[in-house]
Amino acid sequence: QVQLVESGGGSVQAGGSLRLSCVAFGRTFSSYAMGWFRQAPGKDRELVASISGGGGVRYSADSVKGRFTASRDNAKNTVYLQMNSLEPEDTAVYYCAAVATSRWQARMAEGLYDYWGQGTQVTVSS
16 A cells, blocks of 8 residues: 655746645555646546656656656655646646556556546636
């Protein structure tokens, strides 16, 4: 069992930056690949970034490529989402999720992740 707790959300003006954190409690953190998802009001939840258990493989969705980057510190059981050049369209609840590395693929769907955090709100104003 893995528990995930996100933090770092908030309100920011367009063009600003935020860094989200997700701390994992439970089994060996490096044995899990991590994904960052978001869900805007009235929209489906979508994958924005993911990262392998060791951190050597990263993925960013086309909608955030060049602006959002996932990273992790396995010594701190923490994964991060650095978000730069934020746009109003980035407003959403952001979730981290975990899946065993043996089953991970960079662009895998949300239904294949095993554990989820509670979400943190990001609001970007124009």
